[in-house]
Amino acid sequence: MNTEKPQREIEDGKRKYQNDDLVVYWDAKQCSHSGKCWQRLPKVFIPTETPWIKIDDATPEEIIEIIDLCPTDALKYELPQGSRVNPDIAQGPGSVNFIRKSSTEEVQINMVQDGPLVVKGQARIISPKGEILKESNRMVLCACGKSSTRPFCDGSHMR
Ligand code: SF4
Ligand code: FES
Structure with missing residues (x-):
């Protein structure tokens, strides 16, 4: 069992949420409040509560899928050592290790x-x-x- 607190401020408005299978980062300064996260996964992303991300209330796979849809870099994820999540599904645009495509990609x-x-x-x-x-x-x-x-x-x- 992970003993780390579910929410921790790491620097200037950035927060970290962690369990045994997933680490989620949220950067308040980058959030456009588009609502994509809380509209699609309201059992995890609850802006009126503290901590506002309930990392244990959905599977890591569900959370990863939503973070990949965040239109900014406000939400990011990574897999901690020993995570049971298949690393192949944790390589989307929300991953801290996301490999950017070539600069010739259409914008x-x-x-x-x-x-x-x-x-x-x-x-x-x-x-x-x-x-x-x-x-x-x-x-x-x-x-x-x-x-x-x-x-x-x-x-x-x-x-
Ligand atoms: S989807 Fe991303 S930008 Fe939109 S509210 Fe959630 S964290 Fe903020
Ligand atoms: S704050 Fe100006 S468009 Fe969102």
Whole structure:
């Protein structure tokens, strides 16, 4: 039995949730509050409770499937040593070890009505000073101007 606490802050808004088979990371600063996680797996992702991720309330495979759908890098997972999860199903875009595809992959940007721009495909955000702000295949960009984490969406368009 794993003795580690189910939730632990690892740094500045980042949280770690762990059991014997799965480690889940959540980065509040990257969350666009799209709701994909709590709409699809409400028994695990409960924003009104603490800890808000109930890692023991679904199979690791179910949680992995949902994290792979997160449109940002807010949710990530990895398998701890000794995990009983088949490693082949833990290699999706939500894996901390996800291998990015070639940069020739087509990038698609979907506009959400009265909301953000959802970027699908490997892309890089460069600041006015030429610094790489983020490089990922999963990004949600603010189009309303209200986000406190611009250029990324933080869900403020819904308030
Ligand atoms: S961005 Fe990811 S973690 Fe945040 S609400 Fe959407 S699916 Fe959940
Ligand atoms: S579009 Fe989401 S905060 Fe601006």
